[in-house]
Amino acid sequence: xxxxxxxxxxxxxxxxxxxxxxxxxxxxxxxxxxxxxxxxxxxxxxxxxxxxxxxxxxxxxxxxxxxxxxxxxxxxxxxxxxxxxxxxxxxxxxxxxxxxxxxxxxxxxxxxxxxxxxxxxxxxxxxxxxxxxxxxxxxxxxx
Numbered sequence: 001x002x003x004x005x006x007x008x009x010x011x012x013x014x015x016x017x018x019x020x021x022x023x024x025x026x027x028x029x030x031x032x033x034x035x036x037x038x039x040x041x042x043x044x045x046x047x048x049x050x051x052x053x054x055x056x057x058x059x060x061x062x063x064x065x066x067x068x069x070x071x072x073x074x075x076x077x078x079x080x081x082x083x084x085x086x087x088x089x090x091x092x093x094x095x096x097x098x099x100x101x102x103x104x105x106x107x108x109x110x111x112x113x114x115x116x117x118x119x120x121x122x123x124x125x126x127x128x129x130x131x132x133x134x135x136x137x138x139x140x141x142x143x
Contacts (some may be wrong), residue, residue, distance in 0.1 A: 005124035011135050015142040017102040017109045021079035023138060024100055025049050026062065033060030033137040035067075051076055064120040071098070086115070094119040108142070111135070 001060070007031075008142040013020050021043075023029045027045035033044035034057050043059040058071040068089035074085035080098040113131060118124040 004113065004116070005118040005121050007118075007124055007128050008115075009113045009128070009131055011111045011113075011139055012105055012108055013111055013139060014108045017079040017104055018090060019142070020102050020109045020111060020138075021082070024082055024142065025078075028088070028138075030057065033141050034134060036061045036133075038040045047075065049076060071095075075099075094123065096123075111138075 016068040030045040031043040041060045045057045047055045053073050058068045071085035073084050078104050085095050086098050087095040096117040103110045
């Protein structure tokens with residue numbers, strides 16, 4: 001079987017793993033760094049944080065284009081690991097998987113995001129940019 005494209009990104013965050021984990025799992029904290037800046041509407045986040053539970057995040061681009069992504073939590077190990085499926089509302093058949101690993105690192109956390117099983121290289125490359133911008137905002141949140 002041919003392997004499907006994946007990506008891995010790492011960031012050092014100036015917060016303990018517990019706080020970073022909350023930023024990934026608590027809707028009121030997720031909306032502070034998910035989505036696209038420059039729009040009047042705030043992102044919307046919903047979570048049912050349990051294995052088999054679902055999450056959904058909606059956001060709008062500056063030109064008012066709506067985006068919605070959702071998935072199912074597959075592994076929950078606070079405050080060190082979170083694994084979930086990932087599918088855009090516009091392409092639900094292209095489900096992939098995201099793993100968030102959090103390790104204490106000096107005075108903060110080393111975050112490793114692994115996104116696997118992309119439909120193709122174009123999808124991987126688009127997500128690399130999107131995740132990069134999102135992680136920039138997450139980093140700013142803890143600056």
